[in-house]
Amino acid sequence: MSFEGVKVKKRDGREVLFDAERIFNAIEKAFRSTFPEGEDPSKPIMESLKIGSFVLDELKESVKNGKKVFTVEEIQDLVERKLYDYDIATYHNFHNYREERAREREGAQSIDETISRLISKEPSTVNENANKNSDVFATMRDLTAGVTGKAIGLRMLPLHVSNAHQKGEIHFHDLDYNPYEPMTNCCLIDFKGMLKNGFRMGNADIESPKSIQTAAAQIAQIIANVASNQYGGCSADRIDELLAPYAKKNFKKHLKDAEEWIEDSNKWEEYAWKRTRKDIYDAIQSLEYEVNTLFTSNGQTPFVTFGFGLGQTELEREIQKAILTIRIKGLGASQRTAIFPKLVFTLKRGVNLYSEDPNYDIKLLALECATKRMYPDILSYDKIVELTGSFKVPMGCRSFLQGWKDENGEEVNSGRMNLGVVTLNLPRIAIESDGNFEKFWRIFDERAQIVKDALVYRVERTKEATPANAPILYQYGAFGKRLSPEDSVDEVFKNRRATVSFGYIGLYEVGTVFYGGSWETNPKAKEFTISIVRK
Numbered sequence: 001m002s003f004e005g006v007k008v009k010k011r012d013g014r015e016v017l018f019d020a021e022r023i024f025n026a027i028e029k030a031f032r033s034t035f036p037e038g039e040d041p042s043k044p045i046m047e048s049l050k051i052g053s054f055v056l057d058e059l060k061e062s063v064k065n066g067k068k069v070f071t072v073e074e075i076q077d078l079v080e081r082k083l084y085d086y087d088i089a090t091y092h093n094f095h096n097y098r099e100e101r102a103r104e105r106e107g108a109q110s111i112d113e114t115i116s117r118l119i120s121k122e123p124s125t126v127n128e129n130a131n132k133n134s135d136v137f138a139t140m141r142d143l144t145a146g147v148t149g150k151a152i153g154l155r156m157l158p159l160h161v162s163n164a165h166q167k168g169e170i171h172f173h174d175l176d177y178n179p180y181e182p183m184t185n186c187c188l189i190d191f192k193g194m195l196k197n198g199f200r201m202g203n204a205d206i207e208s209p210k211s212i213q214t215a216a217a218q219i220a221q222i223i224a225n226v227a228s229n230q231y232g233g234c235s236a237d238r239i240d241e242l243l244a245p246y247a248k249k250n251f252k253k254h255l256k257d258a259e260e261w262i263e264d265s266n267k268w269e270e271y272a273w274k275r276t277r278k279d280i281y282d283a284i285q286s287l288e289y290e291v292n293t294l295f296t297s298n299g300q301t302p303f304v305t306f307g308f309g310l311g312q313t314e315l316e317r318e319i320q321k322a323i324l325t326i327r328i329k330g331l332g333a334s335q336r337t338a339i340f341p342k343l344v345f346t347l348k349r350g351v352n353l354y355s356e357d358p359n360y361d362i363k364l365l366a367l368e369c370a371t372k373r374m375y376p377d378i379l380s381y382d383k384i385v386e387l388t389g390s391f392k393v394p395m396g397c398r399s400f401l402q403g404w405k406d407e408n409g410e411e412v413n414s415g416r417m418n419l420g421v422v423t424l425n426l427p428r429i430a431i432e433s434d435g436n437f438e439k440f441w442r443i444f445d446e447r448a449q450i451v452k453d454a455l456v457y458r459v460e461r462t463k464e465a466t467p468a469n470a471p472i473l474y475q476y477g478a479f480g481k482r483l484s485p486e487d488s489v490d491e492v493f494k495n496r497r498a499t500v501s502f503g504y505i506g507l508y509e510v511g512t513v514f515y516g517g518s519w520e521t522n523p524k525a526k527e528f529t530i531s532i533v534r535k
Contacts, residue, residue: 006063009071012159016446018070021434024052027079030094034087047087054082149180156180156461161454169428170451173421173503177231178458182465184473184498186232186395190415190480191219191242199476201225211253215246216283220290226478227294227302229470230417233396234304236341237414240311240319243283247315251276277318284322291340292331301340307393309346309366310381312358320362324369324376343369343376344393351381399501415480416497420458422451423503426532430506430513437514444535455500465489507532 006018028048035044055078059070076098083091154162156179157172165172177183195215198207199222209215219236226234236242254272262268296302308320323343331338345366352359366376384391389403392413399418406412424447433440467474467483474483479492492498511519511529519525 033093034090150175153180171423179461185418187417194477212247212283216287225472228296240308240316244315250279305342307344345376348381421501422454427506427509430510
């Protein structure tokens with residue numbers, strides 16, 4: 001008799017097809033923990049087949065009597081009874097492991113347990129984010145809130161998503177912030193709109209800056225405020241082009257001063273340029289120092305990226321050169337390499353790619369900077385357009401927006417955001433499939449659906465925020481629109497204006513499970529791994 005149509009009801013309420021192999025595997029693990037090292041390795045397999053057969057026989061009787069759904073607990077209880085009668089030591093190993101897993105499930109959602117791990121400085125708790133120094137009071141306060149938020153968040157998640165995360169089948173990123181709070185992940189801040197139209201921060205109404213120094217100072221303030229109201233990184237796209245209009249205000253002011261104080265009119269522009277270049281350098285240097293000394297409510301320096309390289313006017317070129325020269329020089333007397341902002345330099349045909357291009361000299365400076373200070377990263381304009389539909393820098397460190405147009409058909413990038421990441425553990429699926437392709441795809445589809453459910457939940461939870469929760473984002477322009485307090489935040493998310501990220505890990509390891517090591521030159525292995533990504 002087969003178990004066709006028979007299902008197992010999991011702890012989260014989902015029903016999956018009955019899989020006898022899982023029973024045999026669980027019993028085999030219990031026997032392996034019982035037998036001493038050096039014992040015949042086939043013995044645990046033989047014993048598990050014997051006990052597993054006893055279990056299946058009893059389950060078949062229940063199926064004959066009309067039972068079509070078994071709970072996980074029912075099956076585990078039956079396994080325990082059979083082991084108890086057959087081998088008491090193996091029974092204890094199986095029972096103890098079962099109890100340990102139950103305690104882990106409860107502990108992950110226990111605030112007392114998670115706080116205890118934090119106080120004892122358990123490495124997995126205090127070192128999860130390398131950008132946070134757990135010795136600092138402010139960071140410890142954030143970590144305390146984080147472990148509390150994580151415990152509550154696990155209870156808030158759909159049960160099957162929470163269980164999958166705790167078992168390592170998926171990873172629900174940034175659980176210390178979301179879903180406990182309906183916060184967003186990362187974004188491209190609409191600096192252009194905020195600087196042009198002004199904004200409110202705290203108790204102050206900020207007007208449009210009248211100089212590049214003030215513009216740079218406002219950018220630092222915006223970064224700190226935005227970073228405190230989301231949990232991911234933020235970026236300033238095309239910052240050279242963004243700051244150029246404010247540098248022009250400096251130039252005009254200096255030119256006016258020259259006209260007033262210098263008799264020789266031939267020296268007016270020379271004077272204005274000299275002073276403006278110094279202003280640009282000082283503004284960029286101040287911005288670099290401010291970013292590296294900021295400490296947000298997240299207990300860390302904000303993860304911020306500056307994209308540049310496409311501007312071709314003299315002012316835009318000066319800003320690019322200042323960014324690179326200051327980074328090459330380093331921070332302080334010890335000339336330390338700045339960690340932030342991350343720099344991203346863009347290469348484009350006709351701008352800076354080839355020796356005949358007008359900004360080729362700045363490309364050479366960027367390459368010098370990269371060899372001495374690791375950054376800037378290099379982006380290909382054409383490749384980004386090919387892959388995403390339009391050009392933009394990543395949000396924070398790596399998440400790219402897809403191309404998107406508003407209701408007027410205008411391309412929009414700045415002011416858009418990502419609502420969170422969930423990652424699928426591919427090596428776990430490959431190991432569980434035991435080299436069986438059909439089984440791999442079946443488990444893959446089940447787990448991918450869980451990831452999808454998790455991402456849908458992220459979106460719905462984030463939509464529960466109100467503009468008052470993060471005024472800098474929703475009311476004062478960081479997200480590109482200025483909502484009223486009564487508006488739905490979905491106004492800045494809907495119609496694919498926002499994104500979510502489906503991540504995956506361990507593609508190479510999957511190839512190793514199915515094709516062995518050094519599979520890179522195997523066409524079948526390569527096609528299989530590519531098919532996983534395409535799926």
